[in-house]
Each structure stands twice: as structure tokens, then as C-alpha cells.
Amino acid sequence: MKKDRWTVAVTILVFLFILAIRLPHINNSPCEHGDFWRQSDTESIARNFIEDRFNIFYPQFYYDGAKPNYVQLEFQITTFIIALLYKAFGYHYYLARLVPIIFFMGSALYVYLIAKRYYGNPAGWFAAIAYAIMPINIFYSRAIMPESAALFFFTGAFYYFVRWYDDEKLSFLFLSGVFTCLSISQKTPTIFIGLAMIFMLIRKYRFGFLAKWELWAFAAISLLPNLLYFIWSKSIAEFAFVSNIGLIHIVPKSAKAFFQLYSYKFAAIEISTAVSLGLIPLVTIGFIDAEWKKDYALLIWTITMLIEVIAVAAVIKLRYYFIFITPITAVWAGKTLGKLGKSKRTVIGVFLGLLIITQWNYFWAEAYFNEKxxxxxxxxxxxxxxxxxxxxxxxxxxxxxxxxxxxxxxxxxxxxxxxxxxxxxxxxxxxxxxxxxxxxxxxxxxxxxxxxxxxxxxxxxxxxxxxxxxxxxxx
Missing domain, CATH: 3.40.1010 (Cobalt-precorrin-4 Transmethylase; domain 1)
Known part of the structure; x- marks a missing residue:
């Protein structure tokens, strides 16, 4: 009983800490130095839901031209929730930022559960903290953008798939399908999680998985709604500036990126910056120390997200596209720290070390909070x-x-x-x-x-x- 109380108490404190470091600057306008264009666009969609057409299937911009300016973008989960809050409580930026913060807290919970499932506590606690204090997550987890929602569904999709993989309960498989669908609906690059899932299925069933109806149902749940939404949003879009943005700006260059040394240099720099120099050594140790049989799912997840980094993030060169590497890197860091902090005394020492890294990483991200x-x-x-x-x-x-x-x-x-x-x-x-x-x-x-x-x-x-x-x- 004492051990259970200790575990619950520490877990609560960990997540209170994760929340607390996201509260400064919570009432900032979208016009921050960090991606003010994307934040401004996202927040404007929420306002337009209220002021023009309160329908999640008709997102629109204020530009270019007179309304309506319906736009082909991600399925508007974040903006529609913000619009509901605006409608109930008025226009307050802290309401808009609470939505991505809550989604990020949910993704931190899944990172914790994944790390705990493989390595127990305190590795789960440390993974959640490492995830939360990465510089890219310090800023983008509360940015008025769909990234936090994508991370929530992305990490949930992997967690429930692993649960099904181990226990073979169909409820977990179909829940993973729903999360995978919603993840892709927020940010298309999260579809690379499907590649990791396919390799896991080959390991489990070889190519016999192709004959299993439940996996075809999983694929339909994951992909079909997104295809239908893509067709729909393209049919109503009046604003051409971002239509088919992935097909136009990313896909034609993706194959070439794997044969360009610059792509790997750029990716290495951006990953180091996103994760931080304080955590990269811990991530590296955890990855190198992995066991192929025991850690297969995590290793495959890592490899597929590195492929995403080269094929997408290094091509489009927008910093926030590197955010999807952070959950798995946090798990590896948590694994390493879990081995260092096996006793209560060493746990406290590791926590203090993470606080120092937090302060350093927050200092790095501080410039992005400044408003224009x-x-x-x-x-x-x-x-x-x-x-x-x-x-x-x-x-x-x-x-x-x-x-x-x-x-x-x-x-x-x-x-x-x-x-x-x-x-x-x-x-x-x-x-x-x-x-x-x-x-x-x-x-x-x-x-x-x-x-x-x-x-x-x-x-x-x-x-x-x-x-x-x-x-x-x-x-």
C-alpha cells in the first residue's frame, strides 16, 4: 500500500510539473516570434467558426479576398474546441492555449504508459518529464496549432496497438485504429506510424496478417475517413495557397532527400536542437542499450520516425515537423534515467538533474515566446x-x-x-x-x-x- 501511494503521489507531482511549465505566457497573442503565421491562421479559423459559419467541415481564413475563404487543411479538432470555448467564455487567448496544453498532457500520459510498460517506474516518470522539457515541446505544446492534438492521437495509437499486439484484444486494435485515423487527420506525417505497425505485424504473423479481417478493418478505420475528408475539403476549398501543400511541396522531393548528405546534416542539427544537448546523450545510451527481441516495437518506431524526419521534416524545413520524433526519444531517455535512479535517493538526484536541464531548455525556448x-x-x-x-x-x-x-x-x-x-x-x-x-x-x-x-x-x-x-x- 505504501509503495502504491508513493507511485501515485510521484506520478501526480510529475504531471503537475509538466502542466506548470506550460502556464507562463499562456495569455500571449498568436503573434509570437515562434511561428506566428501558423498560430495566427489557426486561431483565426476558430474565430471564423463563430463569426461566419459554425461548422467543423467549413474552415476558412480571412484571406485572400472577401469571405468565404474555405481552406483545405487538417480536420479542425483543435480550432473547433477553441471556438466552443470562445463561444462560452469569450475571446481569451489563454482558452485557445489551454486546448493544445491539455492535448499535450494526454500525449505525455501515453509516453509515460509506454515507457512504464517496457521499463517500469521510475523510467515512466523520467520519460514523461524528458518529453515535456524538450525545447521543441516547451514551445509547441502550448502553441495555437494542431501539433499537440496530433501528438496525443499519435502516441495513443501506438500505445493501444502495442496493447493489442501483446494481448490480442480487438477493443485495443480498433481503439488504435480510431487514434491512428485522428492522428493522420491532424498531421499527415504521422502516417509513418503505420510503417512501424506493418513491421510489427510481419514479425508476429509473417505475411499471414494479410488474411486477417480485423487488420483490414483496422486499416479502413485508420485511412478511409481521412481519404473522404481530403476529397471533401478539396471540393469546397476556395483558397489555393495551401491546397495540396504536401503533394506539391514535399512528395516530389522526398525520394531525393535520402540521397543528399545535406538532409542528414540538417536533420541531425534539428533533432539535437529539438531534443536538447542535455537529453541527446541519454537518448543515445537508451537506444544503443536496446535488446532486439524485447524492444522490437520501440526500435521499429524509432527507425520509421527517422525515415519521416528525412522524407518530410528535412524536406519542408519547418521546425515543428520534427516534433514527432520526441515521444520515442523521450522513452529512450526515460529508460536510461530509470537505470540511474533505481533507489529513492538516486531518483531524487535524477529529478534534480532534470530540473537543471529544464531551466536550460526553457531559456533556449524563451525567445519564441516574445510577441511581435x-x-x-x-x-x-x-x-x-x-x-x-x-x-x-x-x-x-x-x-x-x-x-x-x-x-x-x-x-x-x-x-x-x-x-x-x-x-x-x-x-x-x-x-x-x-x-x-x-x-x-x-x-x-x-x-x-x-x-x-x-x-x-x-x-x-x-x-x-x-x-x-x-x-x-x-x-
Whole structure:
């Protein structure tokens, strides 16, 4: 009984710690230095659910053009929950950040359960902490993005699959199928977990698994809803900027990445940064110390996620795509630390060591929490001089000004849409003809401007505002 109480007490303290380090900066706007474009877009979808069409199957942006701007993106679990919270309690950024935090806490629980299943406690505790204090997770676990939801379903899918693999209870297999489906619906690269599952099935049944109906049912549950949603979202999408983004920007380059030394160097640097130099040695020791028979599932999971790193993350070069390597690296770190902390005395020592690494990793992530004050101030100017239904043109490639001000409109001078003419005068007249009332630069900045765009605006339109924060009245 005493041992059970000790285990429960420590587990509760571990998860309270994981939650506590995610509470600073919880009321930050989406306009943080860390991926403000993606955070801003995500939060704007939640607002548009409330303000325009409260339907999870119709996500839309504030850009490019007048509403609706339905968009082909992931299934909107995170944003729809945020919208429900906004509707009940009002627009508060801490509500938006609580959603990914709770999803991340759930994924930390699965990391704990996986590590505990293979290596017991204290390895489970240490794995959960290592997972939580990795620099990439310190920031993105509370970012207004779908990554935390993807991690939750991703880790849950693997955990329940392992449970089925060992116990052969169909409930675990089908639950894993649901989690796999939802994981892929949030971030397509999580589909690589399926590769690990296939290798596990070959080991268990050889190729006889192809004759098992329950595994075909598992595949249908995992994949079919995502295929149907992809077809649906493509059919309604009016916004072309992110449509088929994976097929256009990733798939054609993935095969080549495996034959380019740069891909491996880039991946090694990003993984070290994401996991941290304090934890990488522990991860490496745990991996090298693995036993093929005992740790087969974890080894295969590791290999398949390294394949994902090269095929996807190293191609698209967005830091948050490296986040899916963190659960398995945390398990390896937990294994190593579990061997170091076998007694209560050494457990305390390991915990203190992890606290030091936490402080260092948090210091590394701190810069990403800083808000972009210039965007926030410019958005206030837009809100001051325009009404909610006014169409706005902004002078930045990033749409954060539209999202933050809650206005629909266009991004000027990006030369992306064939139907929008080039040149300051022709482009501005196009926007006016289509209903634009104001033009907002950012501190006088206009994307891709050689000076002619700003000159045309200065000579032909009235400025509203003071100093560097102003907008042009187009009509």
C-alpha cells in the first residue's frame, strides 16, 4: 500500500510539473516570434467558426479576398474546441492555449504508459518529464496549432496497438485504429506510424496478417475517413495557397532527400536542437542499450520516425515537423534515467538533474515566446479606423495583420494569383473594384516593394494614424 501511494503521489507531482511549465505566457497573442503565421491562421479559423459559419467541415481564413475563404487543411479538432470555448467564455487567448496544453498532457500520459510498460517506474516518470522539457515541446505544446492534438492521437495509437499486439484484444486494435485515423487527420506525417505497425505485424504473423479481417478493418478505420475528408475539403476549398501543400511541396522531393548528405546534416542539427544537448546523450545510451527481441516495437518506431524526419521534416524545413520524433526519444531517455535512479535517493538526484536541464531548455525556448508588438499595434490601428465588415489590403506576405485585426482582405504585391494584375496602380484599382476600403502597411513596409508601391499610395490616398502606424484610406 505504501509503495502504491508513493507511485501515485510521484506520478501526480510529475504531471503537475509538466502542466506548470506550460502556464507562463499562456495569455500571449498568436503573434509570437515562434511561428506566428501558423498560430495566427489557426486561431483565426476558430474565430471564423463563430463569426461566419459554425461548422467543423467549413474552415476558412480571412484571406485572400472577401469571405468565404474555405481552406483545405487538417480536420479542425483543435480550432473547433477553441471556438466552443470562445463561444462560452469569450475571446481569451489563454482558452485557445489551454486546448493544445491539455492535448499535450494526454500525449505525455501515453509516453509515460509506454515507457512504464517496457521499463517500469521510475523510467515512466523520467520519460514523461524528458518529453515535456524538450525545447521543441516547451514551445509547441502550448502553441495555437494542431501539433499537440496530433501528438496525443499519435502516441495513443501506438500505445493501444502495442496493447493489442501483446494481448490480442480487438477493443485495443480498433481503439488504435480510431487514434491512428485522428492522428493522420491532424498531421499527415504521422502516417509513418503505420510503417512501424506493418513491421510489427510481419514479425508476429509473417505475411499471414494479410488474411486477417480485423487488420483490414483496422486499416479502413485508420485511412478511409481521412481519404473522404481530403476529397471533401478539396471540393469546397476556395483558397489555393495551401491546397495540396504536401503533394506539391514535399512528395516530389522526398525520394531525393535520402540521397543528399545535406538532409542528414540538417536533420541531425534539428533533432539535437529539438531534443536538447542535455537529453541527446541519454537518448543515445537508451537506444544503443536496446535488446532486439524485447524492444522490437520501440526500435521499429524509432527507425520509421527517422525515415519521416528525412522524407518530410528535412524536406519542408519547418521546425515543428520534427516534433514527432520526441515521444520515442523521450522513452529512450526515460529508460536510461530509470537505470540511474533505481533507489529513492538516486531518483531524487535524477529529478534534480532534470530540473537543471529544464531551466536550460526553457531559456533556449524563451525567445519564441516574445510577441511581435509591431503587428499588435498595427492591428489596433486597423481596428480603430475600419469596421468589422470592411475589406483590407495588407502589405505583408504573412496574413497576421488580417487575422489579428479580424478583417478579411488581400495581401498586396505577392504575385501569386494570376487574376490579380501586377503594378501598384493596377493592383490597387483591382482591390478597390472588389470592395477594398483600406491599405495597411506594417511600419511603412510593403512586401517586395522597390519604392514604387509606397510612392503611389502616398501620392494618391489619405493616411489615417500617426507615426509609423497608419493605414491608407482607399475610398
Amino acid at each position: 508588438d509591431n503587428i499588435l499595434k498595427q492591428a489596433e490601428v486597423i481596428q480603430k479606423y475600419s469596421s468589422k465588415d470592411d475589406l483590407i489590403v495588407i502589405g505583408t506576405l504573412e496574413p497576421a495583420l488580417l487575422n489579428q485585426s479580424g478583417r478579411s482582405g488581400w495581401r498586396a504585391n505577392i504575385k501569386y494569383y494570376e487574376n490579380i494584375p501586377s503594378g501598384p496602380e493596377k493592383e490597387i484599382q483591382y482591390y478597390i473594384k472588389n470592395g477594398a476600403k483600406y491599405f495597411s502597411p506594417l511600419g511603412g513596409y510593403i512586401y517586395g516593394d522597390d519604392g514604387s508601391y509606397r510612392k503611389y499610395l502616398d501620392e494618391n490616398f489619405e493616411k489615417l494614424g500617426e507615426g509609423q502606424y497608419f493605414i491608407y484610406k482607399l475610398r
